Structures are given as structure tokens and as C-alpha cells.
Amino acid sequence: MHVQASAKIELPSYLPHQSPAPVFEGPTTPVSFFPAGAEIYAQGEKAGALYQVEFGAVRIYRLLADGRRQISAFHLAGETFGFEADATHHFFAEAISATGVRVFRTPCGMDMSRQLLPLALRGLTRAQEHLLVLGRQNAIERVAAFLVEMSERQGGLQQVELPMSRNDIGDYLGLTIETVSRVFTRLKEKCVIRLLSLRSIEILKRDTLLAMAE
Amino acid sequence: MHVQASAKIELPSYLPHQSPAPVFEGPTTPVSFFPAGAEIYAQGEKAGALYQVEFGAVRIYRLLADGRRQISAFHLAGETFGFEADATHHFFAEAISATGVRVFRTPCGMDMSRQLLPLALRGLTRAQEHLLVLGRQNAIERVAAFLVEMSERQGGLQQVELPMSRNDIGDYLGLTIETVSRVFTRLKEKCVIRLLSLRSIEILKRDTLLAMAE
DNA sequence: CGTATATTTGAGGGTAATCAACCTATGTGG
DNA sequence: CCACATAGGTTGATTACCCTCAAATATACG
Incomplete structure (x- = not known):
């Protein structure tokens, strides 16, 4: 649900001057369904396909030998992921919630x-x-930045849906779930945000949040 | 000095199957010279050109309002930088040491x-x-990972040149210069590395260093 | 050789991690 | 409908790691 400003975006000259939000054409690929927690691809697997989120959400992450996890990106509906610099996946991709993904296997040579x-x-x-x-x-700054980012990616609305768990948020921000939880509590106490439910927050003081995110 | 393995690298099908290390053709652009610390471009400036390091080294960074700095990348000889998602630079680029940069202004429409x-x-x-x-x-893991990365980018040799200051290393690794210095000392004490000079280290125990970097 | 800058070393404090307990939603079966 | 189980989330106490502040030392440069 990435809101694309209707105003023309200026592009550097090395970019193709055409549709800024490319849509893949060709024979409509069927949408693959992944239940919550399902693996879409794994590190080390052969890469090559491209993936577009139809609904749901995806986490991209990497693991250390001892299990520490760093989520490098979340992908929401409409976003594309899966491209790699070589033929191997360097990251894991998993469905966060029930997720539909359109898989594009680009014909060789294209x-x-x-x-x-x-x-x-x-x-x-x-x-x-x-x-x-x-x-x-x-x-605090990390969580604030995260909430601002999620809000902006959902159209800048007051109400923000967080499809991911506190654990995921922690692994995205380089924090523990306890710290994430404590910061949420502090933001609630300061009336900066309000929890509509565990996975749905309302931003009450956007300016404060923006200032916190620097 | 990025050593490109002569073995064929497998590529995903959506990538062009041609020279893996692209060289920009056309009328040879003159090399611009930047003394140590000179700004190549600034955040907010109009983007558009591409830059290739001929000699020296470049740091790409961003600043917070209060002056905290995060270096997102170093670029060594042979590497290309400067591309942006839109017509504005989102980062600063500075010469670390005396640096020669070839500037490519791609003709509009190309x-x-x-x-x-x-x-x-x-x-x-x-x-x-x-x-x-x-x-x-x-x-420790961060510094080890940094040294491994720098070593590999310089061909995997024992001797590694560090063109950047401890300050730069700290701002690249999210540490203070004191912590970086202390870790260097610890690595020296464990005989994992040896300092040939301030900006030149020798890796004595590569395996240990790799294990530290996880 | 002297000054300025960069780096190293030391002491103390703060933030977030760890460990542990408790609470809260959600779902299942009786 | 309620009791219970379970996973996810919150709160609390303590610890550890890294930052901050400060001083000493090393290096670069005129």
C-alpha cells in the first residue's frame, strides 16, 4: 500500500524515464500462498525468481551461528523482493502472517x-x-524511527498496522523484545502513541515521534 | 583493488549476461582530484553523476541533527558509487585520503x-x-568483521591497509574510537593481528579472526 | 624541534541485555 | 460458556558492555 505521490519525481539521467513503479507484464503468474511463519526461500538456495507481495507481509533476515537474527527488511503488500547479486540467496525470506506472493521466473536471457x-x-x-x-x-529513537517508517509506508495515516511480532521488531531494530516492549510502554505513558490492539497502534503526537526519530 | 575471481560467476537470469565488472565507455572523462577530507558531494545536492575511485578512498555517510555520524560504506580503488534512487543525494561523500575520482555524467536519455x-x-x-x-x-565481532572485510576487498592478503582513521572505523561500526582502539589492543595482545603502522595491519591468525567475526 | 592531531589508556557511569516472573490475549476442548 | 493451555507480551531486578570524560602517549607536519 505504498502511496506513490502523483507529482512527477525527478530521476537521475542514468535511470530509464518511464513508469516509476514498474509492473511486471507477461502471462499472469499464479499467486503462491504461505501461511504464517512459512519459508519462502532460504539462505544458500539458488536464487533467480522475483517475488511481489500481494497481501500479508514478509521478513528478510540473516542468522549468526548461535542463532542471533537480524531482520534487514520487511516487505508489505505491493513491494518486490528476492533479487540477489549472484545466483544464490544470501538471506532468508519468511511469511510473517498469511501471505500471498506472486512469483516471477524471468525467462533466461531476458x-x-x-x-x-x-x-x-x-x-x-x-x-x-x-x-x-x-x-x-x-x-527510543530506533522504535520511533520504526513507527514513523511503518506509518509512512502505510500512507502516513494515524493508525498503523504492525503485522510483525515484538520479536520481529526487536530483530529489525537490533534490540531485545523486552527493550522494545519497555519503549512502547514509555511512548504510551507520554501519550505519543496508543495501542488499539497488540498489532495496531495509533499515533497521537506525530511531531513528537518525528522529533524522537531525529 | 577488488580481485575478481577468474572463474565464471553464475548470475540470476534477470541480470545481463555480459562482463561482470562493467567498465564505462565513451569519451574518457578526466580524473578529478580531491585532497584528504574534501567533499565530493553533499546530502541534499542534486545527484546524477557516477563516480569511480581511481586511487585513494572515499567514505559515504549520513549525519544526525546532533552530529552523530554513520558511515554506510567505504569505497576503494576501482569501486563505483554515487547512484541514488532519485535526483537527490541522500548521503555525503568525502575523500578519506588524497583521492582521484573519475566522474561520469551520463548523457540524458541514456x-x-x-x-x-x-x-x-x-x-x-x-x-x-x-x-x-x-x-x-x-x-570484538564488529572489528573482526571489518578487518576480514577489508582484507578480502584487498585480495585476501595478510597485510591490510586501512586508509581510514579510527574515528572513521568507529563511525562505520557504530562504536566510539576508544572502543575501536581497545579492541585493536586486545587483538594485538592475543596475537591475532600486528600493527605495522597505524594504518597498516598484518593478520597473524586469520582463522581466529574469521571465528570472531562469526 | 615544537606544535597539533590522532591514538591509546584509565576510571566511572548509563543504557540496554539478561534472567526471571507475571500478565494477557487467543484458541481448544470439556 | 468456562476452564485451561499456550504463545506472546509486559514488568522487575541485576549485570555487562560500551560510552563518556579525562589524561597520557604517539604520530604527523611545519
């Missing part, structure tokens, strides 16, 4: 660069911005 | 997707792997 580059660049920017959060922000 | 996608994907993978370091690894 060049998808024009469609993929903008997506790859957006992913790169997002990852680099996330580096700032993980490297230099404290717990 | 589509560089085929050449850029592999670079963007490699950058994306690198950024995502760095997220794991910042989100889930402790100080």
Missing part, C-alpha cells in the same frame, strides 16, 4: 535491468538509512 | 541500467550484511 534498478536503488537507500538507525540511535 | 544493476545489487547485499554487524554483533 534483461530486467530497467525494471529492477529502481527497486534495487530504493532498497539500497532504505538499507543505508537503516544503518544509521542501528549504528547510531538509541532504543 | 539508459545505464544494465551496467548499474549489478553494482547496485552488490551494494545492497553489502549494506544488508552490514546491518547484521551493526544490529547483532558486539565490539
Whole structure:
């Protein structure tokens, strides 16, 4: 549900000047269904296909030998994921909730660069911005940044749906679930947010939240 | 000095099957020189050009309002940087030491997707792997991972040149310079590394270092 | 050789992790 | 409909790691 501003977005000259939100054409691929927690692909597997979220949500993550997990990205409805620099997946992809995914197996020899580059660049920017959060922000700032990000990705509405668990949020922000929970409590106490349910929050003071996220 | 394995690298079908290390053709652009610390571009500036490091090294970073800095990437000789998802730079780029940079202003209308996608994907993978370091690894693991990364990017040799200061390393790893310095000392005490000079280390126990980096 | 900068080392404190207990939703079967 | 089980979430006490502040040492440079 990525709201694309209707205003023209200026692009660097090396990008193709066409539809900014590429839609993959060709014979309509059937939508694969993944129940909550199901693996879409695993690290080390052969890569090649592209995936577009139809509904639900996906987490992309990596594991350390001792089980520590870092979620590098969440993908919501409409977003594309699965591209890799070589023929091997370097990350795991799992359905967070019941999720429908359209799988595109690009025919060999077909060049998808024009469609993929903008997506790859957006992913790169997002990852680099996330580096700032993980490297230099404290717990409150991280959670605030996360809530702002999720809100903006859902159209900037007051009410934000969080399809992922506190555990997922922690592993995305480099925090433990206890710390995430404590920060949520503090934000509630300060009346910055309100919990409609466990997975649904309302932003009461957007400005404060933005200031917290720096 | 990125050593490209001569063995064929398998690529996903959506990537163009041609030279894996794209070289930009056309009229040879002159090399711009930047002394140590000079700004190559700033956040908020208009983007559009591409940059290839001829010699020296470059840091890409972002700042928080209070001055905290996160370096998202270092670029060494031979590497390309500067591409953005839209017409604005989201990061700063500075020369670390005396640096030569070839600037490519792609003619308007020209589509560089085929050449850029592999670079963007490699950058994306690198950024995502760095997220794991910042989100889930402790100080020793971070420094070990950094040294391994720098070693591999310089051909896997024992001797590794570190063109950047401790400050830069800290801002890349999400640590303070004091912590970086202390970890270096500990690694020296354990005879895992040896300092040939401040900016040049020798890896004595690669296996131990790899194990530390997980 | 002297100054400025970078790095190392030391002492103390704060933030978030860890360990542990409790609470709350959700779902199942009686 | 309620009792219960279970997973997910919250709260509390303590600890550990890294940051901050401060000083000493090493290195680079005019």
C-alpha cells in the first residue's frame, strides 16, 4: 500500500524515464500462498525468481551461528523482493502472517535491468538509512524511527498496522523484545502513541515521534 | 583493488549476461582530484553523476541533527558509487585520503541500467550484511568483521591497509574510537593481528579472526 | 624541534541485555 | 460458556558492555 505521490519525481539521467513503479507484464503468474511463519526461500538456495507481495507481509533476515537474527527488511503488500547479486540467496525470506506472493521466473536471457534498478536503488537507500538507525540511535529513537517508517509506508495515516511480532521488531531494530516492549510502554505513558490492539497502534503526537526519530 | 575471481560467476537470469565488472565507455572523462577530507558531494545536492575511485578512498555517510555520524560504506580503488534512487543525494561523500575520482555524467536519455544493476545489487547485499554487524554483533565481532572485510576487498592478503582513521572505523561500526582502539589492543595482545603502522595491519591468525567475526 | 592531531589508556557511569516472573490475549476442548 | 493451555507480551531486578570524560602517549607536519 505504498502511496506513490502523483507529482512527477525527478530521476537521475542514468535511470530509464518511464513508469516509476514498474509492473511486471507477461502471462499472469499464479499467486503462491504461505501461511504464517512459512519459508519462502532460504539462505544458500539458488536464487533467480522475483517475488511481489500481494497481501500479508514478509521478513528478510540473516542468522549468526548461535542463532542471533537480524531482520534487514520487511516487505508489505505491493513491494518486490528476492533479487540477489549472484545466483544464490544470501538471506532468508519468511511469511510473517498469511501471505500471498506472486512469483516471477524471468525467462533466461531476458534483461530486467530497467525494471529492477529502481527497486534495487530504493532498497539500497532504505538499507543505508537503516544503518544509521542501528549504528547510531538509541532504543527510543530506533522504535520511533520504526513507527514513523511503518506509518509512512502505510500512507502516513494515524493508525498503523504492525503485522510483525515484538520479536520481529526487536530483530529489525537490533534490540531485545523486552527493550522494545519497555519503549512502547514509555511512548504510551507520554501519550505519543496508543495501542488499539497488540498489532495496531495509533499515533497521537506525530511531531513528537518525528522529533524522537531525529 | 577488488580481485575478481577468474572463474565464471553464475548470475540470476534477470541480470545481463555480459562482463561482470562493467567498465564505462565513451569519451574518457578526466580524473578529478580531491585532497584528504574534501567533499565530493553533499546530502541534499542534486545527484546524477557516477563516480569511480581511481586511487585513494572515499567514505559515504549520513549525519544526525546532533552530529552523530554513520558511515554506510567505504569505497576503494576501482569501486563505483554515487547512484541514488532519485535526483537527490541522500548521503555525503568525502575523500578519506588524497583521492582521484573519475566522474561520469551520463548523457540524458541514456539508459545505464544494465551496467548499474549489478553494482547496485552488490551494494545492497553489502549494506544488508552490514546491518547484521551493526544490529547483532558486539565490539570484538564488529572489528573482526571489518578487518576480514577489508582484507578480502584487498585480495585476501595478510597485510591490510586501512586508509581510514579510527574515528572513521568507529563511525562505520557504530562504536566510539576508544572502543575501536581497545579492541585493536586486545587483538594485538592475543596475537591475532600486528600493527605495522597505524594504518597498516598484518593478520597473524586469520582463522581466529574469521571465528570472531562469526 | 615544537606544535597539533590522532591514538591509546584509565576510571566511572548509563543504557540496554539478561534472567526471571507475571500478565494477557487467543484458541481448544470439556 | 468456562476452564485451561499456550504463545506472546509486559514488568522487575541485576549485570555487562560500551560510552563518556579525562589524561597520557604517539604520530604527523611545519
